[in-house]
Amino acid sequence: xxxxxxxxxxxxxxxxxxxxxxxxxxxxxxxxxxxxxxxxxxxxxxxxxxxxxxxxxxxxxxxxxxxxxxxxxxxxxxxxxxxxxxxxxxxxxxxxxxxxxxxxxxxxxxxxxxxxxxxxxxxxxxxxxxxxxxxxxxxxxxxxxxxxxxxxxxxxxxxxxxxxxxxxxxxxxxxxxxxxxxxxxxxxxxxxxxxxxxxxxxxxxxxxxxxxxxxxxxxxxxxxxxxxxxxxxxxxxxxxxxxxxx
Numbered sequence: 001x002x003x004x005x006x007x008x009x010x011x012x013x014x015x016x017x018x019x020x021x022x023x024x025x026x027x028x029x030x031x032x033x034x035x036x037x038x039x040x041x042x043x044x045x046x047x048x049x050x051x052x053x054x055x056x057x058x059x060x061x062x063x064x065x066x067x068x069x070x071x072x073x074x075x076x077x078x079x080x081x082x083x084x085x086x087x088x089x090x091x092x093x094x095x096x097x098x099x100x101x102x103x104x105x106x107x108x109x110x111x112x113x114x115x116x117x118x119x120x121x122x123x124x125x126x127x128x129x130x131x132x133x134x135x136x137x138x139x140x141x142x143x144x145x146x147x148x149x150x151x152x153x154x155x156x157x158x159x160x161x162x163x164x165x166x167x168x169x170x171x172x173x174x175x176x177x178x179x180x181x182x183x184x185x186x187x188x189x190x191x192x193x194x195x196x197x198x199x200x201x202x203x204x205x206x207x208x209x210x211x212x213x214x215x216x217x218x219x220x221x222x223x224x225x226x227x228x229x230x231x232x233x234x235x236x237x238x239x240x241x242x243x244x245x246x
Contacts, residue, residue, distance in 0.1 A: 014076075015027050015048070015049070015076055015077050016072050016076035016077060017041035017043065017044060017046070017048045017049070017072075018048065018049050018050070018051065018069035018070075018072040018073045018077070019041060019044050019046045019047075019048075019069060020041060020043050020044040020046075021072060021210075021213060022041055022042065022043035022044065024039065024041055024042070024048045026039050027039055027048055027049050027052060027077060028049075028052055036052075036053075038050065038052060038053065049073055049077050051069075051070070051073040051077070052077075059073065059074070063175070063203075066202060066203065066206055068206060068209070068210065071173070071206055071207055071210045072210050074172070075165075075168075075169055075172075075207065075210055075211060076210075079168070090164065090167065090168065090171075093168070093171040093172070094167075094171060097139075097171050097174060097177065098135055098139065100177040100178065100180050100181075101135050101138075101139065101177070102131050102132070102135045103180055103183070103184065104177070104180055104193055104196075104197075105131050105134050105135060105138075105234055106131055107180075107183060107190055107193050130237070133237050134233070134234035134237050135234075137233050137234075137237060138230040138231075138233045138234040138237075139230065141226075141229045141230055141233050142226045142227065142229065142230040143167070143170075143226075145222070145225055145226040145229055146166065146170060146208070146222065146223070146226050147163065147166065149221075149222035149225065149226070150166060150208065150212060150222065153218050153221075153222060154208075154212045154214040154218060154219070154222070155214075156212045156214070165211060166208070166211060169207040169208065169210070169211050170204055170207065170208075172207070173200075173203040173204050173206065173207035174200050174203065174204065175203070176196050176199040176200045176203060177196065177200060179196055180193070180196065197227065200227075201223050201224060201227050202220075204223045204226075204227075205219045205220045205222075205223040205224075206219075208222065208223060
């Protein structure tokens, strides 16, 4: 009989019960290949993580439905310590996040005439500069407020490993941004972008709740403040550039 805890030993990583969030050392016991027994939580006496035997599509559906146990499975039981320290993965997720964010800003903060082919190379550079500045400064303020709010109002210690965990949770929980790709193929009203942003906000708040074990209303307010500041910064930069060009 072989006891399995995942890809790391139980001394290196602590798993969580997806039902109550209680720490567990073992998720399942493997007797032979393909023959496992799921362990129960010592706190709530329920199966610690039933997603181990579920298909990936079930997990995706539960994430879309904002089920907290799906988020606990993803951030504690699926992501290993190696994942948190994988700089390449963080850079790839950050790049994808920024690219989708740039297209969101292009759809919301520009007019149809600005999105059409620029009349000159100078106007093209101006449009690119407007989008890049909005994405950079907007996300800088967004991440700053998330980290400040987590430390100030959620009483969470912010270290190097903790920052990476929070950053990874924010990037992954922003998966609704992927629906922006559909706007590149089909034409949608700009109001669809705001609907996507609301889903991203709620998903970010739930991810922050799972990571910090804080009160839900505080996580919502922190994420709302971060998204609101990001929106104001991008709108303010767009208005400032128009005044300068004028």
